[in-house]
Every structure is written in structure tokens, then in C-alpha cells.
Amino acid sequence: MRSVNIGIIGLGTVGGGVVRLIQRHHDDYVEHYGIDLQIKRACSRNDAEAKNLGIADIFTTNWQDVTSDPTIDIVIELIGGEHPATEIFEDSFAHGKHVVSANKALLGRHVEHLAKLANSHGVQIKCEAAAAGGIPVVSALEHDLVGNEILTIAGIMNGTTNYILSRMANEGLGFDEVLADAQRLGYAEADPTADVDGFDAASKIAILASIGFRTRVNTDDVFMQGIRNVSATDIEMARQFGYAIKLLAIARNTESGVDVRVHPTMIPATHQLASVSGAMNAVFIVGDAVGETMFYGAGAGSFPTASAVVGDVMSLADHIAHGKEIIPESEPFGHNLAIRDIADLETRYYIRLTVADKLGVLAETTKVLANDNISISDINQTKSEDNEACTLIYMTHAAKESDIEKARADLEALDSVKAVSSVIRIENIEAWNEGAFDN
Amino acid sequence: MRSVNIGIIGLGTVGGGVVRLIQRHHDDYVEHYGIDLQIKRACSRNDAEAKNLGIADIFTTNWQDVTSDPTIDIVIELIGGEHPATEIFEDSFAHGKHVVSANKALLGRHVEHLAKLANSHGVQIKCEAAAAGGIPVVSALEHDLVGNEILTIAGIMNGTTNYILSRMANEGLGFDEVLADAQRLGYAEADPTADVDGFDAASKIAILASIGFRTRVNTDDVFMQGIRNVSATDIEMARQFGYAIKLLAIARNTESGVDVRVHPTMIPATHQLASVSGAMNAVFIVGDAVGETMFYGAGAGSFPTASAVVGDVMSLADHIAHGKEIIPESEPFGHNLAIRDIADLETRYYIRLTVADKLGVLAETTKVLANDNISISDINQTKSEDNEACTLIYMTHAAKESDIEKARADLEALDSVKAVSSVIRIENIEAWNEGAFDN
Structure with missing residues (x-):
């Protein structure tokens, strides 16, 4: 049996979860799928987490040790941000390696460049973890729902803001107070900008709309408004009128172009999205044939996100282990749909x-x-x-x-x-x- | 470009939807995926629907014309029941063809025999449409959530009974009255036994538990109790105690064996499953890494079910069109878990x-x-x-x-x-x- 060799770059919350899941399932994957997953090389800024995980012997601080290792089949990129993540993708492709990534900031802006490059090198990009954590929505759009024209993708795609809005609604508190508490409890980052101002959700809806509508939707195309100005008064008034306030990411494939936006939204209090509380995510996908579907689960966190990464790794590994060719990343964007102005x-x-x-x-x-x-x-x-x-x-x-x-x-x-x-x-x-x- | 040739057996509600979706998306699939899907042969008891669909020229009443046609790559079996569906699978495999099926009655009881046979002939069985109509739960269990040990699969998997219970709850009516109306409106069959007595849901949970827990769960292993004895009084009393009554299919992978059952169930009125109304389905899948996920959508109907069939067809066609080998159906059942007695x-x-x-x-x-x-x-x-x-x-x-x-x-x-x-x-x-x- 040929082993499938993995290199992992980034050993933070998600990276640690990925290593633990692969270690835990190794024997099971060999027995049930004939897949021998081996972590060959792991890169991070320091070796503390590698020691914790028992992989200090394969540790490096130089990501090029991973992307250039001729024995490695799949590179897992989990450092986030645009640089050096872009270079990690590029160098991995140049060395014939597939890339699995959770990097929504990068993919929301540069998927066109990266997908073309992957295609030209005959390799794949897998990014289930970049869109809604552990919930398999990328897979649904890429594969399961391909018999549909996708009409709408919309939902709660940021756990931090949903946690804040849920607590504001349940406890009648103001935004600043809940944010401070969320930061103390680890539900919000020290710099909460990307979450509370909508950038994180905008990146995710850009990725999902690009895949679902097969057109170019860049994060910068997304109208974006965060939750800083939502007050306890607004939430209470909404309740009196029969509504809840949620930060929704919405992408609709309309006749006048792609309507794509992230903003606080009033929805009927009886709607399923209104009952999605705390840090959970939920994504509606409406296809012309299947009608309305919804996918619910944890949008972040170590093991939920790692679950998505390992699912992607295994889908590639299944082919590699059995000596079957992998179909390269396809050219992105069959359509070239206009983006609708928010003014319309x-x-x-x-x-x-x-x-x-x-x-x-x-x-x-x-x-x-x-x-x-x-x-x-x-x-x-x-x-x-x-x-x-x-x-x-x-x-x-x-x-x-x-x-x-x-x-x-x-x-x-x-x-x-x-x-x-x-x-x-x-x-x-x-x-x-x-x-x-x-x- | 090599065309991918399809034979379809069964042109009823779902079969008609499948033909329509393939006709509608043909050019799109060629352009975006390089896949030229051709329906080569269609079998049904009479040619009325084939004429409607404009495919009278490829019509036959003899299913062996489909399974033995050397040009056909994929057979879609949509006639339901155990015979001649079993023989259609067997003959398709013998002729080297993959089978896509929505046949829960057959797969719930005979997946072991069929999967072994498919494996020995190097072909695949795909059955997304057999479990929860258009909702991609088979795919989630087989691929996306493979980084998890699956702990629980549970939910509303029969639209007819959920429609009946929803109307009983909303209108305070009795079972017999709502059933008669559901039959009149087409939500329940003339012989409603398979739905209202739980067999349909039992077949689905048997299929999902077998895949999710990788063990043998036969429909006959499932404790089964339908909704005939649920009265308007029970629903009203449940409401007063803060509960809703739903027909749930539940499979739990416990230390003392697989706990698998279908019965009317009281759940808190605030739980997400309680708000799934009408003919909709919703399936919770809990994995040790991802935690709680839920998949919601239409569990039946022409186009929703056809959406799942076409998704399966395209996943096979993607390989065939590009000359890549398809990994054969794997041996089923890595585990051999005991089934827990309902008495326990x-x-x-x-x-x-x-x-x-x-x-x-x-x-x-x-x-x-x-x-x-x-x-x-x-x-x-x-x-x-x-x-x-x-x-x-x-x-x-x-x-x-x-x-x-x-x-x-x-x-x-x-x-x-x-x-x-x-x-x-x-x-x-x-x-x-x-x-x-x-x-």
C-alpha cells in the first residue's frame, strides 16, 4: 500500500485539531479505506504545539521545507492571511501538490488566480473549511446540487456576531458590553474587526457565490455592514414587530445580476434562521430543482473546522492511495455575471x-x-x-x-x-x- | 469528447424529473464540466411518459434492453421494490455498469449483497436519493464527515407522516381525517402503509446507519412504530407540557450496540426538529469532531429527488468523461456492531x-x-x-x-x-x- 503524505503549515487551533484527527483515525482509514495517511512535515512559528502533538521530529519553521518536499502529496495551509499563504499555494502547485486550505481571506479575493494556476499544474484546491467551518456546503454546491441552478445562498456565516446578537437579544444588553464579555470568553478576538464589521462573512459568501453561481464574486464586491450600530433598542423593537435581527450573508442570482451583501437583517421570528443561536452557523441553499435546503452546524472551532479539512484531505487521498488520477481544479467562473449595486x-x-x-x-x-x-x-x-x-x-x-x-x-x-x-x-x-x- | 451514456429504468414522478433535469442542463454540463450526458435508453411499463418527455425513440418496455446495452455507462434504477430491481442491479453490474438508485426498500434490506457484487465487478452504487430525497446526507456521511466517528443520525425522514402530524397539530384534527385529506391532495398514497407505519423511515435510517456507522443495519433490525395511534389529544397534551410529537428515525452508535428505531417521539417544542413542518425532512448528524449538524430540505417530490439522482450521475460522469478510473464500491460494513434490543x-x-x-x-x-x-x-x-x-x-x-x-x-x-x-x-x-x- 502506498502511503499518502501530508505536509501541514500552521499548527494553531485548527492545525492542532487536524493533526489530532489524522492521528486518531490513521488505523481506521487503513483498515476501512486502504488509505495510509502520513504527516511528513509540519511547519509553524515555534515548536511548542508540535511538541504537544508528538511531532517535533518532523517540525520546521520554514514553509518551503513542506512545499518543496518531493515525498509530500498534499499541503494543508492553515496560516490564514494573504502572505505568505499565496506563495505557499504557488510553490505547492509548482511542486505538483494539491492544497487543502481554510483561508477565506485569501480565497475570497484571489480564487481566480489560484484556481487557474492549480488547473495549469494539474492539481486541486479544496476549501470546505473556508466557508462555514464543519458544515459541508462547498461540497454540496460543487457536487451534490449540480443538477440545480442555484438561486440563493444565504445565512448566518459568522459565529462571533451571532453569539453577540443572541446574547444581546436574550439578555437585553448593549453591543459593547457583550463584545467585551465575548472577548473575555474567547468567542471574539482581541481585534474583532473582521468579525463584527462583516469582512469574515463577506469572504465566505464571496467563495460560496463564486462556486454556486459559477461566476466571479470577489470579497470586495460584497456590500458589507457590520453589527456595531445594532442597539438593544432595535432588537427589542424588532421583537415587538415579530422579527429577529441576524447578521446575514446573502447572495441571490437575479436577472439583473448577483445581489450579494452582508448586513444586519430583520427576519420573521418564526423563521428557522431566527432560532440559530450562539456561535452556530446555518446556510440556506435554494436550487431550482431541490428547492429550499438548509445546512446547520458549527462554523468555527478546532475540531469542527478540522473535520472539514480532513474530509477534503481524504477525498484527495482516496484517489492517491488507489493510484487513480485526480481531476485537476477546473477553470473557475463559467459565467461572468454583473454584481448588482446595493443602491438598486x-x-x-x-x-x-x-x-x-x-x-x-x-x-x-x-x-x-x-x-x-x-x-x-x-x-x-x-x-x-x-x-x-x-x-x-x-x-x-x-x-x-x-x-x-x-x-x-x-x-x-x-x-x-x-x-x-x-x-x-x-x-x-x-x-x-x-x-x-x-x- | 466522449459522451457519458445513461439508461433509465422507471419513468414515474422521479424518473420524469431526472430526464427533464438532464435535458435542461445538457449544454451547461458540456460547457462547464466537459461532460456530454446522453440518455440512450429509457424503460417503463408504457410509453406515455416517454412521449411526453420527447424520448419515445429510445423507449423500451424490456429493462434488459437497458442493462445489456453495451454503449451504456450508468443505469438509473427508479422502479422501487425488490423485484425486478434486484435483477436490474445484478445484470447492470454483470455488464460493467454503475447503478444510481433511489430504491430505499431494496437497499435497506440488501445493500450487503449488492455492494459486494458491485465491488467484485469494479463498479459503484450511488443512492443519495434513497435516504432523504434531495438533501445530501449520504454524501455527507460517505465523504465530508469522514474525519468523524459518527455518534448519532436522527430526524424527520418521512414527509407524509410529518405532513399529517403537522396538520393534526395545527388544526386539532384526528389522524383518519387528515390522512384522508392527505390522500386526496396527493401527500399520501392510496395504500399509506409504508409511510404511516414507519417502514419508509426505517429503510432510510437503516441505509444511513449502515453508511455512517460502517456496520450492518438492516431495515428488519429497526424497531418500528407508526403514527396511527397518535391522537389529537396526545398532540394537545404534549403541547401543554412543552413538547411536539414527530415521527423520528433515530440511530445511535452506543457502547452497548446500535440503538435504531422509528416511532412517534416527544421533543421539546423549542427544538429545531419541532419547527420542521409539512412534508419537509431534516436530519441531524452528530460527529465526534464536527459536533451537531443538521441537513434540511425536501425529502420527496419529483425535482428534489431528481436533484439527488443527477448529483450522483454527475459524480460518476465526471470520471467517465475525463477518462479517469472510478474507485469501485467498497466492501460494506467494516464493523459488526450488535443491534440493541428496544427492551433495553x-x-x-x-x-x-x-x-x-x-x-x-x-x-x-x-x-x-x-x-x-x-x-x-x-x-x-x-x-x-x-x-x-x-x-x-x-x-x-x-x-x-x-x-x-x-x-x-x-x-x-x-x-x-x-x-x-x-x-x-x-x-x-x-x-x-x-x-x-x-x-
């Missing part, structure tokens, strides 16, 4: 105004909204405790984002409006299924 | 008694339960409208199934007990995660 979005909105407590403010603000083509479905007015300002909530009928932006400026120009405190999109979830066949 | 189940129970409205009935019945080692957590007593009989509900602490069966007989022997009207298991869902790593 049409949906319902929640608008929270802080207004002076005086006569005529309702008349003034509703006049502005009407002038800007915005029709109102619900109004809620509450006095603040100091009796000096009121909170005025408008829920709109479907309106254009560009009109909402104009109305925001027009409202802010009114003397009676102290602030446009919050504008949150209400998602039209029924539209996710548009284009599915009747069954 | 320990869980909580809901017991509904119809009792005479007289003094001492509480004392008598609680004494029987205590004698049979059954400890009570909650009691609810309501008088019937005619004032002649009472409904007495006991919710138990964890008890042994064998003790419950003894208690049922002992209770029925009491003069004051008119009937043990209902006994429903309350699932310990926390136990599904037992054995998962901490993250």
Missing part, C-alpha cells in the same frame, strides 16, 4: 428616528418619506424617560435603497429630527425561492 | 390512561408504576365531557422500556383502568451529543 436593492426597511417631542413631527417626517417614494406599513412612537425626545419607528413597504439613502439625508436635515438612529433592512425571504420549479 | 431503551415516557372517575384510581395506578420501577415527573388529570371517564397522564423520569411494557400490562389489569390509551417515548436529545469532543 428593493426591500422593506426599519427606520428608527430620535425626534423632538413636539407637535408636527409625525407630519413632517411622513411627508419626507412620501416625497422620497417611501410608503409606510407600521408606525410606533414611544416617549423617552426624560420626556425630551421620542423614539419614532417606521416600518416601510418595499422601497429602493437609493430612496432610503435620500430619505435618510432629508430626515437628518429636519430640525425636529435629532438623529436617524438606525436603518435596518427587512429581508424578503420569500424571494429566495423565486425561480424554483413547482413540484 | 431507557428514556422518559408519556403514558395516557383512560380511567374510571372514582376514588383511589390515582393511588392504584401510581402504586403499579412504583412497583414496576417507574418514577413519575408530572401528572395531569382531566375529566371527560360525559363525566364517566377521566384522562390521566403520567410523564415519567427515565425508565426502561421493558419496565414500561410490564407496567402497561399491569395497568390494563386494573379494574379502574379502562385503557392504556397511549404510550409515547420522550427523546433524550442531549444524549445524541454524547461522545463529542469538547472544542
Whole structure:
């Protein structure tokens, strides 16, 4: 039996999990699949974790020792970031090695370059772990759902923000307070920017939309708005109107282009995504044939992410061990779909105004909204405790984002409006299924 | 480019969907994957559907015209049942053809024989459509989650019964009434036995447990109890106690063997499975590394099931079109785990008694339960409208199934007990995660 030789670069949370899973399953894989996985070389900044894992003998601090090792079949890249990850991919391909990676930041921006390069070297990139941790959504889009035109990919793809929003909703706390606690408990990083400002979710939806719609969606194409401005008041008001607020990543393949965005979103409190709590992830994939599907699980964490990495490794190893050729990475992007401007979005909105407590403010603000083509479905007015300002909530009928932006400026120009405190999109979830066949 | 040639046997609801999807995607598959799928031969009892689909020219009523056609690479078997489906598999293998099938009845009972035969002929069986319609759970177990030891597979795997239970819960109707309406609307078959008595779900959980635990689980190994005895009263009482009643298929890989069963189950009303309504399916898969995952979607229907069939066809076609060898079906069942007797189940129970409205009935019945080692957590007593009989509900602490069966007989022997009207298991869902790593 030919062994399948692995090199691993990055021995952090996920890397440690991968080594442990491969060690644990080694004999089982030999017995059940005839696959003898061998970790030949492991690279990290220092050897502390390699010692912990009992692999100090194959440790190096130089990643080129891994990518250039002629005995290695598969390189696992788990360092994240763009550099030297890009060079690790390139050098691995040049040496005829397949790459398994969890690097959403890199793949969300540079999958075109990397996939073309892999194709030209006859090797594959596998990136299940880059999209929703342990949940097999990349595999579903690449293989299982290939009988479908994919209409929508949407869901909760960032565990940190879902953890924060869940605690804000359950405990009535503010964003800053929960963030600080999440950092203390390890649910949020010391620098939480990539999570709370939406970049992490944007990278993931860019990867999934590129695969699902077979078109170029770059992270930089994704409209991105984080959760810093979501307040306890907004969450409570949403609850009163029958909604929950979640940070959703949404990609829709529409006739006017790819509608792709990450932002706090109001969804009906009875919707399945509303009950996804804590750090869990859930991804809806709607195909024209299969209809609505949902995939739920842990989007991060050592062993869940390692589970996805090992699944990718085994799919390559199955061929290598049995002497079967691997089909190279295909050319990416069969389509070249336009990306829709966020200004063209049409949906319902929640608008929270802080207004002076005086006569005529309702008349003034509703006049502005009407002038800007915005029709109102619900109004809620509450006095603040100091009796000096009121909170005025408008829920709109479907309106254009560009009109909402104009109305925001027009409202802010009114003397009676102290602030446009919050504008949150209400998602039209029924539209996710548009284009599915009747069954 | 070499075309990949398909023969299809069975042009019913699913077969028609498969032909339509392949016709629709043909050019797309050529362009994006370099795969030219050609339907070479189609078999059915009569040519009505073939004419509808525009494939009357390749129609036959003789399945051997398909299995023996030397130009055909892949046979799609969609006739269901054990015969002649078994012979179709066998003859296809003998002619070197791979088989894609949605036949849960056959695979739930005979996967061992068929997988060995496929292996010896160097071909594959693909059966994504046999387990949960369009939801890719077979693929997840076979490939994506291979870095895990699978601990639990459990969920709603039969759309007909979930539709019936959902309507009973929402409308307060009885089983017979909803069944008749479901038959009228096409949600239940004229002979609903396989669905409502649990056989369909038992076949699916047998297939999934065999793959997930890599052991032999036959449909006949599955403890099976349908929903005919679930009454509107039980559903209403469950609601009052904070539960929903669902027909669950459950397979747990425990230290004392495989616990595998299909029965009406009380689950907390807040659990995700409780909100799966209508004909939808949802499958929890718990792995030691990935933790809890859930896969949700349509478990039946023409296009959802066809989506799974086409996914399987394309995974084979990808290799055939590119001249790469396909790894043959592996020998099934690495393990040989014992099947746990239902008598050894320990869980909580809901017991509904119809009792005479007289003094001492509480004392008598609680004494029987205590004698049979059954400890009570909650009691609810309501008088019937005619004032002649009472409904007495006991919710138990964890008890042994064998003790419950003894208690049922002992209770029925009491003069004051008119009937043990209902006994429903309350699932310990926390136990599904037992054995998962901490993250």
C-alpha cells in the first residue's frame, strides 16, 4: 500500500485539531479505506504545539521545507492571511501538490488566480473549511446540487456576531458590553474587526457565490455592514414587530445580476434562521430543482473546522492511495455575471428616528418619506424617560435603497429630527425561492 | 469528447424529473464540466411518459434492453421494490455498469449483497436519493464527515407522516381525517402503509446507519412504530407540557450496540426538529469532531429527488468523461456492531390512561408504576365531557422500556383502568451529543 503524505503549515487551533484527527483515525482509514495517511512535515512559528502533538521530529519553521518536499502529496495551509499563504499555494502547485486550505481571506479575493494556476499544474484546491467551518456546503454546491441552478445562498456565516446578537437579544444588553464579555470568553478576538464589521462573512459568501453561481464574486464586491450600530433598542423593537435581527450573508442570482451583501437583517421570528443561536452557523441553499435546503452546524472551532479539512484531505487521498488520477481544479467562473449595486436593492426597511417631542413631527417626517417614494406599513412612537425626545419607528413597504439613502439625508436635515438612529433592512425571504420549479 | 451514456429504468414522478433535469442542463454540463450526458435508453411499463418527455425513440418496455446495452455507462434504477430491481442491479453490474438508485426498500434490506457484487465487478452504487430525497446526507456521511466517528443520525425522514402530524397539530384534527385529506391532495398514497407505519423511515435510517456507522443495519433490525395511534389529544397534551410529537428515525452508535428505531417521539417544542413542518425532512448528524449538524430540505417530490439522482450521475460522469478510473464500491460494513434490543431503551415516557372517575384510581395506578420501577415527573388529570371517564397522564423520569411494557400490562389489569390509551417515548436529545469532543 502506498502511503499518502501530508505536509501541514500552521499548527494553531485548527492545525492542532487536524493533526489530532489524522492521528486518531490513521488505523481506521487503513483498515476501512486502504488509505495510509502520513504527516511528513509540519511547519509553524515555534515548536511548542508540535511538541504537544508528538511531532517535533518532523517540525520546521520554514514553509518551503513542506512545499518543496518531493515525498509530500498534499499541503494543508492553515496560516490564514494573504502572505505568505499565496506563495505557499504557488510553490505547492509548482511542486505538483494539491492544497487543502481554510483561508477565506485569501480565497475570497484571489480564487481566480489560484484556481487557474492549480488547473495549469494539474492539481486541486479544496476549501470546505473556508466557508462555514464543519458544515459541508462547498461540497454540496460543487457536487451534490449540480443538477440545480442555484438561486440563493444565504445565512448566518459568522459565529462571533451571532453569539453577540443572541446574547444581546436574550439578555437585553448593549453591543459593547457583550463584545467585551465575548472577548473575555474567547468567542471574539482581541481585534474583532473582521468579525463584527462583516469582512469574515463577506469572504465566505464571496467563495460560496463564486462556486454556486459559477461566476466571479470577489470579497470586495460584497456590500458589507457590520453589527456595531445594532442597539438593544432595535432588537427589542424588532421583537415587538415579530422579527429577529441576524447578521446575514446573502447572495441571490437575479436577472439583473448577483445581489450579494452582508448586513444586519430583520427576519420573521418564526423563521428557522431566527432560532440559530450562539456561535452556530446555518446556510440556506435554494436550487431550482431541490428547492429550499438548509445546512446547520458549527462554523468555527478546532475540531469542527478540522473535520472539514480532513474530509477534503481524504477525498484527495482516496484517489492517491488507489493510484487513480485526480481531476485537476477546473477553470473557475463559467459565467461572468454583473454584481448588482446595493443602491438598486428593493426591500422593506426599519427606520428608527430620535425626534423632538413636539407637535408636527409625525407630519413632517411622513411627508419626507412620501416625497422620497417611501410608503409606510407600521408606525410606533414611544416617549423617552426624560420626556425630551421620542423614539419614532417606521416600518416601510418595499422601497429602493437609493430612496432610503435620500430619505435618510432629508430626515437628518429636519430640525425636529435629532438623529436617524438606525436603518435596518427587512429581508424578503420569500424571494429566495423565486425561480424554483413547482413540484 | 466522449459522451457519458445513461439508461433509465422507471419513468414515474422521479424518473420524469431526472430526464427533464438532464435535458435542461445538457449544454451547461458540456460547457462547464466537459461532460456530454446522453440518455440512450429509457424503460417503463408504457410509453406515455416517454412521449411526453420527447424520448419515445429510445423507449423500451424490456429493462434488459437497458442493462445489456453495451454503449451504456450508468443505469438509473427508479422502479422501487425488490423485484425486478434486484435483477436490474445484478445484470447492470454483470455488464460493467454503475447503478444510481433511489430504491430505499431494496437497499435497506440488501445493500450487503449488492455492494459486494458491485465491488467484485469494479463498479459503484450511488443512492443519495434513497435516504432523504434531495438533501445530501449520504454524501455527507460517505465523504465530508469522514474525519468523524459518527455518534448519532436522527430526524424527520418521512414527509407524509410529518405532513399529517403537522396538520393534526395545527388544526386539532384526528389522524383518519387528515390522512384522508392527505390522500386526496396527493401527500399520501392510496395504500399509506409504508409511510404511516414507519417502514419508509426505517429503510432510510437503516441505509444511513449502515453508511455512517460502517456496520450492518438492516431495515428488519429497526424497531418500528407508526403514527396511527397518535391522537389529537396526545398532540394537545404534549403541547401543554412543552413538547411536539414527530415521527423520528433515530440511530445511535452506543457502547452497548446500535440503538435504531422509528416511532412517534416527544421533543421539546423549542427544538429545531419541532419547527420542521409539512412534508419537509431534516436530519441531524452528530460527529465526534464536527459536533451537531443538521441537513434540511425536501425529502420527496419529483425535482428534489431528481436533484439527488443527477448529483450522483454527475459524480460518476465526471470520471467517465475525463477518462479517469472510478474507485469501485467498497466492501460494506467494516464493523459488526450488535443491534440493541428496544427492551433495553431507557428514556422518559408519556403514558395516557383512560380511567374510571372514582376514588383511589390515582393511588392504584401510581402504586403499579412504583412497583414496576417507574418514577413519575408530572401528572395531569382531566375529566371527560360525559363525566364517566377521566384522562390521566403520567410523564415519567427515565425508565426502561421493558419496565414500561410490564407496567402497561399491569395497568390494563386494573379494574379502574379502562385503557392504556397511549404510550409515547420522550427523546433524550442531549444524549445524541454524547461522545463529542469538547472544542
